[in-house]
Amino acid sequence: MYMHLSPPNFPILQWIMILTFFMIHIFPLALSDPRISEAGLFCGLPQSTSSHLPVFVKVMEVISQRVTASKWGNYAINSTNASVYGLAQCYGDLSHDDCLQCYAASRTRLPRCLPAFGGRIFLDGCFLRYDNYGFFNESVDAALDKVNCNSSLGAASGVDLDFRKNVEELIDNVTARAVVNGGYAVMGNKGVFGLAECWNTVSTEGCRACLAKANREIRECLPSSEGRALNAGCYMRYSTVKFFSNQSQEINHNSGLSKTGATLAISLSVVAFCMLSLFAGHAAYGRWKKRKQARNNLGQISYSYNKSNLNFKYETLEKATNYFHPSRKVGQGGAGSVYRGTLPNGKTVAVKRLFFSTRQWVDEFFNEVNLISGIEHKNLVKLLGCSIEGPESLLVYEFVPNKSLEQYLFDKNKIKILNWDERHNIIIGTAEGIAFLHGGCKYRIIHRDIKCSNVLLDENLYPKIADFGLARCFAADKTHLSTGIAGTLGYMAPEYLVKGQLTEKADVYSFGVLVLELVCARKNNAFDDDSVSLLQTVWKLYKTDRLSESVDPNLEGDFPEPEASKVLRIGLLCAQASVAQRPSMVEVVRMLTEENCEIPEPNQPPFLNTNALSGGSTRSSYSMNSSSSNVVTKPEPSYASTESFSIQSSDGQPRSEEVS
Numbered sequence: 001m002y003m004h005l006s007p008p009n010f011p012i013l014q015w016i017m018i019l020t021f022f023m024i025h026i027f028p029l030a031l032s033d034p035r036i037s038e039a040g041l042f043c044g045l046p047q048s049t050s051s052h053l054p055v056f057v058k059v060m061e062v063i064s065q066r067v068t069a070s071k072w073g074n075y076a077i078n079s080t081n082a083s084v085y086g087l088a089q090c091y092g093d094l095s096h097d098d099c100l101q102c103y104a105a106s107r108t109r110l111p112r113c114l115p116a117f118g119g120r121i122f123l124d125g126c127f128l129r130y131d132n133y134g135f136f137n138e139s140v141d142a143a144l145d146k147v148n149c150n151s152s153l154g155a156a157s158g159v160d161l162d163f164r165k166n167v168e169e170l171i172d173n174v175t176a177r178a179v180v181n182g183g184y185a186v187m188g189n190k191g192v193f194g195l196a197e198c199w200n201t202v203s204t205e206g207c208r209a210c211l212a213k214a215n216r217e218i219r220e221c222l223p224s225s226e227g228r229a230l231n232a233g234c235y236m237r238y239s240t241v242k243f244f245s246n247q248s249q250e251i252n253h254n255s256g257l258s259k260t261g262a263t264l265a266i267s268l269s270v271v272a273f274c275m276l277s278l279f280a281g282h283a284a285y286g287r288w289k290k291r292k293q294a295r296n297n298l299g300q301i302s303y304s305y306n307k308s309n310l311n312f313k314y315e316t317l318e319k320a321t322n323y324f325h326p327s328r329k330v331g332q333g334g335a336g337s338v339y340r341g342t343l344p345n346g347k348t349v350a351v352k353r354l355f356f357s358t359r360q361w362v363d364e365f366f367n368e369v370n371l372i373s374g375i376e377h378k379n380l381v382k383l384l385g386c387s388i389e390g391p392e393s394l395l396v397y398e399f400v401p402n403k404s405l406e407q408y409l410f411d412k413n414k415i416k417i418l419n420w421d422e423r424h425n426i427i428i429g430t431a432e433g434i435a436f437l438h439g440g441c442k443y444r445i446i447h448r449d450i451k452c453s454n455v456l457l458d459e460n461l462y463p464k465i466a467d468f469g470l471a472r473c474f475a476a477d478k479t480h481l482s483t484g485i486a487g488t489l490g491y492m493a494p495e496y497l498v499k500g501q502l503t504e505k506a507d508v509y510s511f512g513v514l515v516l517e518l519v520c521a522r523k524n525n526a527f528d529d530d531s532v533s534l535l536q537t538v539w540k541l542y543k544t545d546r547l548s549e550s551v552d553p554n555l556e557g558d559f560p561e562p563e564a565s566k567v568l569r570i571g572l573l574c575a576q577a578s579v580a581q582r583p584s585m586v587e588v589v590r591m592l593t594e595e596n597c598e599i600p601e602p603n604q605p606p607f608l609n610t611n612a613l614s615g616g617s618t619r620s621s622y623s624m625n626s627s628s629s630n631v632v633t634k635p636e637p638s639y640a641s642t643e644s645f646s647i648q649s650s651d652g653q654p655r656s657e658e659v660s
Contacts, residue, residue, distance in 0.1 A: 052084065
């Protein structure tokens with residue numbers, strides 16, 4: 001039974017605002033920065049294996065114990081299956097309690113790098129790093145050492161030359177002091193404050209070299225009021241605000257407070273305590289409400305599926321997969337690994353083993369279970385059930401034996417070359433599956449991640465659409481859904497990528513790209529030496545009436561040319577830049593299956609800025625109606641090997657979902 005807490009009433013919020021104004025404008029004390037503010041996060045390449053994850057967790061557990069005892073810790077596991085080295089350290093001015101809070105925050109955020117082999121995160125109070133090699137003695141890293149000059153304080157006021165001189169004098173002094181003081185020093189000088197910290201595993205000479213590099217490079221931040229050097233073996237910061245605690249410091253100023261000043265300080269401390277108590281109560285209520293919602297979501301799943309035949313015992317699935325033996329693994333993505341399992345009744349199933357029980361996982365799990373548990377179609381992978389009672393959560397699907405379309409088209413060791421009839425049937429079946437999602441079931445469902453790796457093939461090479469973790473549904477009387485952007489680069493509709501407005505036509509665009517890839521056996525986001533995308537190549541051939549030249553050369557001309565040209569035209573129709581001109585999936589199915597169905601002339605598709613993609617950047621640019629928009633992308637979990645991601649708004653928060 002849950003207690004009911006009434007939300008804070010408006011007068012309390014009014015008092016909070018009044019007190020906040022009073023504290024800021026009447027008594028501008030130099031308070032420390034939040035010690036869990038993120039200064040930098042750097043991730044390696046996403047190449048880790050499933051055996052890497054449990055080793056990572058074990059290393060973090062041991063480091064947690066050592067940080068609790070000593071405010072820093074390192075640990076390594078070096079085995080034949082996976083090697084993980086980890087290091088965490090709080091800066092010398094942090095109290096023990098603040099250190100534990102900072103480390104907890106860093107450990108929560110660093111897994112954003114997974115499944116990369118390495119990652120490092122700098123918070124304003126601590127540092128955490130893991131990698132697959134022994135880096136403990138590493139002092140500098142030419143590739144990843146960075147400077148962060150971002151500051152909410154802006155440029156320093158006063159004479160730039162005087163400020164520069166004061167900062168340079170400060171960082172010279174704090175560098176020299178840290179080298180002879182065991183790798184740590186804090187100082188203040190003429191209104192500027194600095195901290196230097198070397199990791200405890202770095203030698204004295206390594207510390208000297210690291211801080212010397214930081215000393216040189218942090219000067220690039222001037223005349224900014226704040227700067228940070230984030231190096232492999234050390235951290236340095238200067239600021240016009242005193243950000244470190246009073247545990248250990250050297251500050252050049254006249255000490256002492258007048259009696260009136262002391263009285264004022266005590267009085268305002270009481271006011272501050274009251275204000276912070278109100279804030280804390282309000283924040284605690286918000287956290288409680290979010291946790292309650294998460295519990296309710298999981299409770300709904302648990303109650304619903306424990307009472308149905310969709311519930312599986314964890315032990316049953318564990319035995320079915322031979323305790324998730326590597327030989328049973330059939331696929332892996334950012335969200336988890338997929339294993340082949342045999343149930344006690346002899347039925348073969350696919351078991352998706354999820355990595356983390358985060359809030360995002362709860363959202364995706366709840367979304368996928370609710371959307372497709374009651375949907376059946378010959379071209380959709382059927383969800384058989386789930387297990388949420390064990391140490392990790394599992395989804396159970398029908399087993400599709402022939403893996404994904406991507407492996408047939410793009411794997412170096414191709415299973416077989418699909419003939420034309422097989423490709424044509426796959427295109428029609430996929431179109432019918434998407435059309436069913438868009439209007440053939442009780443919801444209007446947009447998949448959001450249609451791509452070759454999410455189309456599985458059964459024993460007869462008929463397609464089945466998989467992975468509904470990113471899918472969204474909305475009412476029939478709505479025109480679009482405004483939501484956080486998620487999907488796979490190269491398959492995402494330009495209007496969705498630029499504006500975040502989601503309609504069924506986003507799936508139509510993705511399907512168009514998939515059709516071109518299937519016919520041509522070439523990835524849309526893989527470029528030749530001339531850096532021309534697949535869309536651009538097929539469009540140019542269409543404009544010169546040579547469409548059949550784009551068909552996969554492995555077919556050696558064994559395909560009906562008129563039919564191939566027709567399918568490619570339909571692919572271009574679906575991938576048009578104009579949303580309104582793209583056909584619906586029902587119209588696409590009719591074009592593919594009816595011989596006398598009229599096919600409109602396609603207009604130009606959007607062309608990718610191939611320079612951005614070929615350089616390996618996660619920044620993409622689409623050209624649409626002579627305008628372009630750059631969007632910064634962040635990787636997010638995906639069922640398949642092709643990387644999917646979601647995009648956050650400029651304030652760092654996911655876009656809220658709004659229906660129009």
